[in-house]
Amino acid sequence: MANKEKSIEKKPLKITETILRDAHQSLIATRMTTEQMLPIVDKMDQIGYHAVECWGGATFDASLRFLKEDPWERLRKLRDGFKNTKLQMLFRGQNILGYNHYADDVVEYFVQKSIANGIDIIRIFDCLNDLRNLETAVKAANKENGHAQIALSYTLGDAYTLDYWKDMAKRIEDMGAKSLCIKDMAGLLVPVKATELVQALKESVDIPIDLHTHYTSGVASMTYMKAVEAGCDIIDTAISPFAMGTSQPATEVMVEAFKGTPYDTGLDLDKLAEIADYFRPMREEALKTGLMNTKVLGVNIQTLRYQVPGGMLSNLVSQLKEMGQEDKYEQVLEEVPKVRKDFGEPPLVTPSSQIVGTQAVLNVVSGERYKMVTKESKKLLSGEFGQTVKPFDKEVQKKCIGDTKPITCRPADLIKPQLADIEKEMAQYKQQDEDVLSYALFPQVATEFFKYREAQQNKVDAAAADTESKAYPV
Amino acid sequence: MANKEKSIEKKPLKITETILRDAHQSLIATRMTTEQMLPIVDKMDQIGYHAVECWGGATFDASLRFLKEDPWERLRKLRDGFKNTKLQMLFRGQNILGYNHYADDVVEYFVQKSIANGIDIIRIFDCLNDLRNLETAVKAANKENGHAQIALSYTLGDAYTLDYWKDMAKRIEDMGAKSLCIKDMAGLLVPVKATELVQALKESVDIPIDLHTHYTSGVASMTYMKAVEAGCDIIDTAISPFAMGTSQPATEVMVEAFKGTPYDTGLDLDKLAEIADYFRPMREEALKTGLMNTKVLGVNIQTLRYQVPGGMLSNLVSQLKEMGQEDKYEQVLEEVPKVRKDFGEPPLVTPSSQIVGTQAVLNVVSGERYKMVTKESKKLLSGEFGQTVKPFDKEVQKKCIGDTKPITCRPADLIKPQLADIEKEMAQYKQQDEDVLSYALFPQVATEFFKYREAQQNKVDAAAADTESKAYPV
Ligand SMILES: [Co+2]
Numbered sequence: 001m002a003n004k005e006k007s008i009e010k011k012p013l014k015i016t017e018t019i020l021r022d023a024h025q026s027l028i029a030t031r032m033t034t035e036q037m038l039p040i041v042d043k044m045d046q047i048g049y050h051a052v053e054c055w056g057g058a059t060f061d062a063s064l065r066f067l068k069e070d071p072w073e074r075l076r077k078l079r080d081g082f083k084n085t086k087l088q089m090l091f092r093g094q095n096i097l098g099y100n101h102y103a104d105d106v107v108e109y110f111v112q113k114s115i116a117n118g119i120d121i122i123r124i125f126d127c128l129n130d131l132r133n134l135e136t137a138v139k140a141a142n143k144e145n146g147h148a149q150i151a152l153s154y155t156l157g158d159a160y161t162l163d164y165w166k167d168m169a170k171r172i173e174d175m176g177a178k179s180l181c182i183k184d185m186a187g188l189l190v191p192v193k194a195t196e197l198v199q200a201l202k203e204s205v206d207i208p209i210d211l212h213t214h215y216t217s218g219v220a221s222m223t224y225m226k227a228v229e230a231g232c233d234i235i236d237t238a239i240s241p242f243a244m245g246t247s248q249p250a251t252e253v254m255v256e257a258f259k260g261t262p263y264d265t266g267l268d269l270d271k272l273a274e275i276a277d278y279f280r281p282m283r284e285e286a287l288k289t290g291l292m293n294t295k296v297l298g299v300n301i302q303t304l305r306y307q308v309p310g311g312m313l314s315n316l317v318s319q320l321k322e323m324g325q326e327d328k329y330e331q332v333l334e335e336v337p338k339v340r341k342d343f344g345e346p347p348l349v350t351p352s353s354q355i356v357g358t359q360a361v362l363n364v365v366s367g368e369r370y371k372m373v374t375k376e377s378k379k380l381l382s383g384e385f386g387q388t389v390k391p392f393d394k395e396v397q398k399k400c401i402g403d404t405k406p407i408t409c410r411p412a413d414l415i416k417p418q419l420a421d422i423e424k425e426m427a428q429y430k431q432q433d434e435d436v437l438s439y440a441l442f443p444q445v446a447t448e449f450f451k452y453r454e455a456q457q458n459k460v461d462a463a464a465a466d467t468e469s470k471a472y473p474v
Numbered sequence: 475m476a477n478k479e480k481s482i483e484k485k486p487l488k489i490t491e492t493i494l495r496d497a498h499q500s501l502i503a504t505r506m507t508t509e510q511m512l513p514i515v516d517k518m519d520q521i522g523y524h525a526v527e528c529w530g531g532a533t534f535d536a537s538l539r540f541l542k543e544d545p546w547e548r549l550r551k552l553r554d555g556f557k558n559t560k561l562q563m564l565f566r567g568q569n570i571l572g573y574n575h576y577a578d579d580v581v582e583y584f585v586q587k588s589i590a591n592g593i594d595i596i597r598i599f600d601c602l603n604d605l606r607n608l609e610t611a612v613k614a615a616n617k618e619n620g621h622a623q624i625a626l627s628y629t630l631g632d633a634y635t636l637d638y639w640k641d642m643a644k645r646i647e648d649m650g651a652k653s654l655c656i657k658d659m660a661g662l663l664v665p666v667k668a669t670e671l672v673q674a675l676k677e678s679v680d681i682p683i684d685l686h687t688h689y690t691s692g693v694a695s696m697t698y699m700k701a702v703e704a705g706c707d708i709i710d711t712a713i714s715p716f717a718m719g720t721s722q723p724a725t726e727v728m729v730e731a732f733k734g735t736p737y738d739t740g741l742d743l744d745k746l747a748e749i750a751d752y753f754r755p756m757r758e759e760a761l762k763t764g765l766m767n768t769k770v771l772g773v774n775i776q777t778l779r780y781q782v783p784g785g786m787l788s789n790l791v792s793q794l795k796e797m798g799q800e801d802k803y804e805q806v807l808e809e810v811p812k813v814r815k816d817f818g819e820p821p822l823v824t825p826s827s828q829i830v831g832t833q834a835v836l837n838v839v840s841g842e843r844y845k846m847v848t849k850e851s852k853k854l855l856s857g858e859f860g861q862t863v864k865p866f867d868k869e870v871q872k873k874c875i876g877d878t879k880p881i882t883c884r885p886a887d888l889i890k891p892q893l894a895d896i897e898k899e900m901a902q903y904k905q906q907d908e909d910v911l912s913y914a915l916f917p918q919v920a921t922e923f924f925k926y927r928e929a930q931q932n933k934v935d936a937a938a939a940d941t942e943s944k945a946y947p948v
Pocket residue numbers: 022185212213214
């Protein structure tokens with residue numbers, strides 16, 4: 001027995017905890033405040049996580065817009081508290097944390113400031129898996145001695161063969177990424193495919209492989225199990241009160257599932273239980289107020305049925321409802337994969353999922369394919385988001401963008417440096433270098449936040465100011 | 475590739491659907507009515523389930539008590555609807571569907587009538603795994619040409635070695651059971667142990683092995699996956715709107731998880747989706763009214779932490795709270811495994827979990843072990859529930875039951891035939907043979923139901939009768 005145990009090589013699985021970023025982004029619309037995070041940081045720091053994902057993604061926008069918090073201040077406070085644990089952020093390639101392509105100087109500066117303020121690992125991805133859109137961010141991270149992790153947006157389709165993923169992985173390793181993440185936003189990756197995929201990637205590259213998925217379709221924990229057995233090094237999990245549903249598998253559950261196996265994480269369940277105890281009242285409160293909807297907690301099997309993200313399907317339904325054309329749902333469902341093919345078979349993830357979905361609706365409702373074409377469809381077919389895995393359908397492209405000459409270069413090559421102008425534009429609000437970046441990404445939202453901040457600093461109670469203004473109605 | 479596929483032997487996994495019994499018993503207090511079930515029966519019948527669990531367990535009691543429904547009538551209606559699918563019930567050995575030991579003639583008659591009214595598979599278990607408590611039911615099922623499945627109550631502890639389970643399985647096969655179920659009521663079985671256990675059982679017996687677990691602790695789907703890979707033939711699942719939490723893994727999810735593997739169930743996801751669509755509004759309604767509590771939907775990691783069922787822990791907390799002794803919780807948690815040892819290390823399942831838990835509370839709160847002893851503890855230590863896996867602690871037994879001579883025979887051997895007396899007692903209410911059995915198990919509840927039924931038949935509106943009685947208050 002002792003012999004048998006010895007003969008199995010130990011290969012402890014690493015855990016990245018998502019409670020401070022993806023878990024609350026997925027379950028409570030990114031509304032967790034810094035104040036809610038800080039009291040538990042010390043205990044989280046003692047767990048021995050591989051990393052804590054705590055910044056980036058939608059948290060930056062949500063902090064400024066809804067919570068009236070400076071995201072940079074949040075990062076510095078988290079860095080202060082986490083003495084032993086690596087902090088991870090999610091970074092949308094050339095889109096940074098926003099929704100457009102930015103100039104390289106903005107991307108470089110953002111990476112530099114993220115690392116300077118405390119980030120260790122930057123997970124960088126592109127919705128089209130166009131690696132050119134990641135180059136600037138990866139180079140910048142390496143220059144700042146950060147850990148650049150490149151994430152592949154996982155999707156299904158003819159183009160996405162094991163050879164495709166292997167080739168991408170090799171190129172990612174060659175680009176200088178220190179690790180590779182399979183980012184399965186929609187929970188499309190089923191267990192048997194996880195085995196194949198991880199095995200293939202392991203053959204292709206030497207850098208560690210991280211799997212990120214969501215429980216949406218219900219297979220996530222099994223997918224993790226199969227991936228880990230196939231050699232996956234790191235999995236992303238969320239402490240149980242904010243786990244499952246549209247979030248990640250529960251940290252404690254995965255820790256227990258691998259206990260006593262060669263992949264034993266070594267994490268202490270009693271300590272994890274204290275962290276769960278801290279977040280449980282937050283879950284209960286969010287359920288009571290409706291901030292957490294019970295619909296996000298169940299299983300949504302549609303993803304596996306139609307191989308498109310659950311969120312995309314509900315968007316289609318509401319678009320059709322608005323038009324009073326709900327009876328066209330089945331037709332639209334059949335149109336979606338056709339439009340996706342015409343558009344070069346991109347992964348169905350924000351924003352490509354919306355672009356493909358809306359165009360499919362228009363193609364069906366208008367009675368003629370591509371009779372009506374959205375601005376975003378034109379942008380995509382003009383190459384402005386980057387290169388898709390397969391070429392666009394030439395006829396469709398012609399019909400949609402006419403004689404406009406599509407670009408084939410890296411989109412950001414056409415964007416002139418932006419930083420200097422931005423800095424000039426927002427100079428009156430600047431209190432720290434990082435404010436320039438907040439403004440660069442969300443000019444309006446950041447301006448409002450800067451004004452709010454100033455009011456606070458001038459000891460003007462915002463509530464009182466409000467009352468005052470109400471006293472002099474125009 | 476084709477060759478590789480051929481070389482793997484196909485071994486389709488069988489699915490038992492629990493929506494009509496365990497799923498609603500676990501999530502909405504067994505409140506699903508026959509009327510809610512019937513409209514979907516035809517579609518369910520076309521799926522190709524191994525079986526549909528739809529009767530027994532707590533449904534019998536709940537039908538009579540809360541729904542004012544004749545459980546026998548429900549069974550006949552379900553049998554009418556399910557033309558191609560086997561119907562399965564859960565049967566508590568010598569306790570039948572009640573909470574006491576009954577005489578053999580009652581057990582035999584109940585089995586006979588269950589099969590006569592439409593049951594194909596009777597899953598029979600005993601809370602102590604004392605096989606003598608199953609003998610009568612198994613024999614009766616075989617006599618009626620039913621499928622007797624014996625379920626082992628899964629638990630953890632020194633006594634529960636792989637050799638113990640193998641030996642039990644062998645004895646079960648020898649008893650004439652047509653299949654064996656591992657019944658993991660609390661979600662204690664983790665994936666790695668499922669592999670070991672199923673492999674061991676497969677070495678021991680030739681009859682099919684069914685695994686039944688609950689998602690309570692969050693590992694259930696992974697446990698199923700490992701069990702199936704180790705040779706498990708049948709798993710119990712619930713259609714997604716009533717899956718997970720304290721219920722079973724979702725049917726659709728497990729079907730998808732094994733698709734394209736040697737264990738492919740062959741079930742049609744589109745047809746399953748129609749069934750899910752039918753039950754989804756019921757889930758939403760139950761969440762709205764509070765009949766389904768969001769607490770039963772999350773992960774309860776305490777089971778894996780303390781290796782006792784989650785429900786038992788919350789019982790301990792509320793007992794201590796009532797006594798104003800919440801600070802003794804940790805002490806009681808330490809006392810539980812000690813009492814369990816003293817009591818012969820029984821599985822912690824109703825009623826043994828309550829007996830052990832309450833005694834542990836008394837041992838701590840009274841300041842002296844076994845100074846106060848419950849009636850139920852005395853009964854257990856007198857052998858009245860049957861034989862435990864290990865002997866009782868002699869000193870503890872002496873202190874608790876004094877000079878009372880414990881029984882060592884099968885408890886039902888001491889119970890005289892009951893049927894004739896029962897039939898006499900309830901003759902005035904009898905409208906069908908089966909009424910005798912309803913009365914045998916739940917005399918008071920059945921009597922009330924019989925009166926209600928009579929009132930309905932006499933075209934006396936029960937509501938009007940109520941009003942009448944209120945018109946003449948005493
Ligand atoms: Co995510």
